[in-house]
Amino acid sequence: MQDILLVGGGIGGLATALALGQAGVANQLFEQSAVFDEVGAGIGLGPNAVRRLQAWGVWPGLQDKAFVPSQLVVRDAQNGAQLGCLPMGQAFVQRYGAPYLTLHRADLHQHLRDAVHAHGNTSLKLGHCLQHFHSDAASITSQWQGPEQQVVEYTSLALSGADGINSKVRELAWPSSKLQASGHWAYRALLPRHDLPAAWRGDAMGLWLGHRLHVVHYPVRGGEWLNLVVLVESSDVAQTPGWDSQRTPAQTAQDLNHALAGCCSPLQELVRSSEAWRAWALFDRHPLRSAKDMAQGRVALVGDAAHAMLPYLAQGAGMAIEDAQMLAQCWQRHDLPVAERLQAYAQSRWQRVAKVQARARRNAQLFHATGALAQCRNWGMRWGGAWVMDMPWLYGH
């Protein structure tokens, strides 16, 4: 019998397999897709996540693919005026022991997979989709639909759901928990940096705050590409989250034109320079209210399955990586029965991730503010500068 079965081979599942495997814990990871295929968008990782990747030895291989932004520059999307600036680069290394990184998701995913293969304690099973599970006093038994549509069954001591925002594990074990539609959409494009005007080829991360929209951009793939994300509010509320699921090119163009209408011309020109957009309808869940929302009996959740959040703090994957490290640490409490180990994991995680979920919601209001709230926000950034933009509670953890 395996110690622990992991459901889902995204960043959360792979990080958990890696952390467990490096601690010498044999595990099996099941992914529903027949091939690994991480979506081609960028991702920012705070020093809180990067320190854990470094501890797992993933960092040397990633160095060429990652980009270390020198600073975060925040601007008013309407007139282009600078509102604030947070030095990152070496300043973050000195303060937090690791840099802030921007990456292409596929690069991060590939390096996590390589590291999982290297330790040899994880058996990876592709094309397996979780259907059901039930537990008894000694074990948990799970049923899967295999690659030839056959039903297969496995028994383990525990099951960890890292199966993302539409988690089957959560649906089965926490049936009353519901996803919340935000009405926000994230549009993402990748632009070759060498084709861009010099103003867009700097080594900073950019954040532009507008009326009911914000724009984020940063280099990825060692600086070869610019990842550009436009986050807008729309009256079209999506039914389910997912890339490309509900937006035609015409709807995308309409949403972007409408949202950017009042923005300064350099920002409009940058957005118009791409026609290849992918859309993600943004959903989250209410912040966790107790450890019981994250682990029950022989089942524990990791990553978006546990704490789906809006991407307005850029920490969903970061929290999944932190979860992975803590789950592996608690799993080694051999003095405790399995359910208590998982409860210890949830106890040490739920308040932190609830705070991050709540702050991400608050940022949605602040980033997209209009009127007096926008004026207060801009005033605070101008006068508080790096002091109001830095987050030691988040990055120093």
Ligand SMILES: Cc1cc2nc3c(=O)[nH]c(=O)nc-3n(C[C@H](O)[C@H](O)[C@H](O)COP(=O)(O)OP(=O)(O)OC[C@H]3O[C@@H](n4cnc5c(N)ncnc54)[C@H](O)[C@@H]3O)c2cc1C
């Ligand atoms: C626009 C946008 C920007 C973002 N930017 C950032 C950022 O800058 N920084 C950051 O840290 N986070 C960011 N995030 C959040 C981050 O992408 C997620 O938090 C993270 O990818 C979650 O990883 P996960 O492994 O928990 O879930 P997923 O990546 O969704 O992986 C779940 C896996 O489980 C598999 N699966 C699902 N159901 C089953 C089943 N029944 N059986 C077997 N397998 C199954 C799926 O196929 C998938 O491979 C962003 C999110 C969005 C939408």
